[in-house]
Amino acid sequence: MALVRVISSDGAAFLVSQRLAKRSGKLKTEIETFRKSSDNSEAQPEIRIVTIRAEILRLVLQWLQQHQNDPVLPANQNEQDGRGDAEMGQSQWDRDFLAPMDLGIVMELILAANHLEVKGLLDITCKLVESKITGRTVDEIRTAFKLKSDFKGNEEEQTRLENRWCVEN
Amino acid sequence: MNESKKMAYGEPTPSTSSSTSGSGAAGCDWTSLPPELQELILDYVEQKQKLLNLRLVNSNWKRVADTILERRTLSLWNSWDPSEPNDTEEKAECIYIRRLVYSEIKQEHRWNLAITSGAIRLRPIWTLWEHLSEDIVPSPKWDHYLPSTHNPKLGTPFPTNSLRVRFNNNIWPHNFPLKLRVQLFQAFVLEHSSSFFYLSSLLITNIQLNFSELTTILGQLGNLKALTLEEIQLDLEPRELEQGILPPLSKLTHLRVTSTTSNNASHLFVNAYCGQLISFETNSWIPMFNKPYQHLERLKLIADFKPENQFFRSSGPEEESYFPVLNSLSVIIHEEKQRFDWEELNRSIDVFPKTLTNLQLNIWMKGKNGEEEIESLASTGVTFPYLTELGISLPATFQHAECLRRVILPKFPELKCIYFIETDCVLLEGVELEEDEDSVEARVKAALEEMDKVKEMVYGPEFVPRVCPKLETIDV
Numbered sequence: 094m095a096l097v098r099v100i101s102s103d104g105a106a107f108l109v110s111q112r113l114a115k116r117s118g119k120l121k122t123e124i125e126t127f128r129k130s131s132d133n134s135e136a137q138p139e140i141r142i143v144t145i146r147a148e149i150l151r152l153v154l155q156w157l158q159q160h161q162n163d164p165v166l167p168a169n170q171n172e173q174d175g176r177g178d179a180e181m182g183q184s185q186w187d188r189d190f191l192a193p194m195d196l197g198i199v200m201e202l203i204l205a206a207n208h209l210e211v212k213g214l215l216d217i218t219c220k221l222v223e224s225k226i227t228g229r230t231v232d233e234i235r236t237a238f239k240l241k242s243d244f245k246g247n248e249e250e251q252t253r254l255e256n257r258w259c260v261e262n
Numbered sequence: 263m264n265e266s267k268k269m270a271y272g273e274p275t276p277s278t279s280s281s282t283s284g285s286g287a288a289g290c291d292w293t294s295l296p297p298e299l300q301e302l303i304l305d306y307v308e309q310k311q312k313l314l315n316l317r318l319v320n321s322n323w324k325r326v327a328d329t330i331l332e333r334r335t336l337s338l339w340n341s342w343d344p345s346e347p348n349d350t351e352e353k354a355e356c357i358y359i360r361r362l363v364y365s366e367i368k369q370e371h372r373w374n375l376a377i378t379s380g381a382i383r384l385r386p387i388w389t390l391w392e393h394l395s396e397d398i399v400p401s402p403k404w405d406h407y408l409p410s411t412h413n414p415k416l417g418t419p420f421p422t423n424s425l426r427v428r429f430n431n432n433i434w435p436h437n438f439p440l441k442l443r444v445q446l447f448q449a450f451v452l453e454h455s456s457s458f459f460y461l462s463s464l465l466i467t468n469i470q471l472n473f474s475e476l477t478t479i480l481g482q483l484g485n486l487k488a489l490t491l492e493e494i495q496l497d498l499e500p501r502e503l504e505q506g507i508l509p510p511l512s513k514l515t516h517l518r519v520t521s522t523t524s525n526n527a528s529h530l531f532v533n534a535y536c537g538q539l540i541s542f543e544t545n546s547w548i549p550m551f552n553k554p555y556q557h558l559e560r561l562k563l564i565a566d567f568k569p570e571n572q573f574f575r576s577s578g579p580e581e582e583s584y585f586p587v588l589n590s591l592s593v594i595i596h597e598e599k600q601r602f603d604w605e606e607l608n609r610s611i612d613v614f615p616k617t618l619t620n621l622q623l624n625i626w627m628k629g630k631n632g633e634e635e636i637e638s639l640a641s642t643g644v645t646f647p648y649l650t651e652l653g654i655s656l657p658a659t660f661q662h663a664e665c666l667r668r669v670i671l672p673k674f675p676e677l678k679c680i681y682f683i684e685t686d687c688v689l690l691e692g693v694e695l696e697e698d699e700d701s702v703e704a705r706v707k708a709a710l711e712e713m714d715k716v717k718e719m720v721y722g723p724e725f726v727p728r729v730c731p732k733l734e735t736i737d738v
Binding site: 195196197198199200201203204207215219220222223226227231234235238239240241242243244248249252253255256 | 289290291292293294295299302303304306307309312314315316317318319320321322323324
């Protein structure tokens with residue numbers, strides 16, 4: 094079986110089947126580039142992902158492994174909705190997979206899924222963040238995302254007034 | 263199989279993995295996400311009210327939410343809807359209801375955006391007309407005020423960058439002079455011009471304007487990308503119509519103008535903006551043969567132009583270059599006096615740009631053709647190599663169906679999807695007024711029966727698929 098070596102930013106190497114790796118758009122391109130530039134067709138490609146650390150890379154590969162038989166979601170499935178089929182991949186396994194992660198890890202995973210072009214993972218992680226937003230008050234959101242209001246003077250009140258414009262009647 | 267599973271992802275090889283533990287970098291925070299990912303994430307928040315709430319978190323979230331709100335509003339102009347729009351007030355109401363139904367079934371947030379984004383109700387300034395007593399002030403619910411200050415750093419006071427101004431008749435007191443409405447609005451625009459400058463889309467309905475009012479209002483809208491003027495009554499001097507110059511709106515790409523006056527008001531807009539438009543929809547259009555539409559992708563023309571004036575029809579093949587990228591065209595002609603015959607339709611289609619991928623012909627056809635006429639109809643051999651979607655009026659008679667199959671369909675060898683547009687108008691030619699009711703009724707009945715049989719036939723597997731082998735869908 095053809096393998097590929099994927100190396101994280103902190104130097105951890107993962108040995109992965111090429112079939113699995115190619116479910117990431119980014120890795121697929123990298124493998125193909127390697128093939129074209131390499132004289133030896135048997136050589137094992139080695140890909141460095143300088144922006145993703147081992148812990149996160151492992152999570153991505155773990156998710157890919159679990160979903161290796163899913164149909165690949167097209168990158169920009171629906172221009173108008175901007176999101177694919179959110180139901181897809183929202184399995185019990187996914188929920189268990191995401192459950193222990195804190196928001197920081199989820200956001201790092203979003204960065205990684207985006208970089209590696211793994212649409213399905215991007216979709217469920219974004220959905221998770223969304224679920225942490227809706228139903229919360231502004232203060233709760235600030236706490237959850239470790240954000241501070243940078244509004245000055247009456248700017249927040251101003252924004253509140255502006256919002257009224259969007260509500261009919 | 264077992265082995266491949268084991269191999270699919272491995273433990274980090276021991277060589278260099280020491281740095282993973284205790285790195286302390288437990289996740290990243292919101293601010294380290296690039297703006298496009300921030301937008302992607304918050305775009306998962308579907309309800310507009312919730313997005314509005316996110317504007318209160320901080321200035322970064324406000325900016326991201328505003329970007330999403332603006333994009334969603336603009337998508338109302340970006341998406342292609344070939345069907346017939348409202349062109350009378352009565353129909354406007356009808357569309358209103360239809361859209362509501364549509365969205366309740368499909369996506370509620372669409373509807374909310376469609377009709378309520380940045381909605382503004384102008385409350386007349388009653389003190390100016392002291393003879394109007396307070397008790398006829400319709401309702402305090404329109405009593406919104408524009409936020410009085412404006413901070414450019416934080417964006418616009420219109421969260422969606424969109425404004426919809428409906429001059430509903432029912433918000434004005436009885437006998438309120440029509441002319442005063444627009445003067446109020448014009449004063450409002452001028453007073454808040456710095457805010458209007460930020461608008462990217464504007465929809466105005468039911469308004470009467472003259473040239474100077476139109477230019478004054480448009481002149482404040484330097485960032486406008488999408489403009490709808492619906493049911494406007496433009497009072498233009500012939501000189502203004504011919505030579506009037508509208509203010510430049512360099513970002514304007516989507517335009518809808520439906521005018522209630524017959525003076526071909528869209529001439530003005532075509533003159534000013536045709537070279538930059540991506541989509542254009544109008545119910546009155548003077549063809550202009552010296553104006554290229556380099557960027558126009560979607561064009562929708564509704565009724566009331568005469569067939570002999572039709573833009574495409576009177577142009578030769580060399581005119582195609584005026585529409586180099588047009589991919590969607592919808593032509594809607596529902597005029598009793600302008601019914602097409604098949605020869606006319608045949609020739610009209612031939613001069614449409616060959617770049618089309620989507621064509622919608624919602625046209626009323628003439629009744630029975632003579633036998634010879636049908637015989638002499640021949641396919642012209644002109645084909646549309648990219649056209650995959652066709653909408654066409656459902657043939658009313660067997661003759662029509664035959665014309666469609668023999669002459670029209672062969673133009674579209676790549677057709678994948680055909681929509682038959684049903685009309686409720688029954689063709690009854692040669693019915694005399696003095697004919698007795700029974701015989702008219704019998705003829706209506708016969709016509710309806712024939713329509714039903716034709717319908718069955720065209721939906722059958724033999725009809726369209728035989729001519730267009732790539733057909734996948736037949737739909738209403």
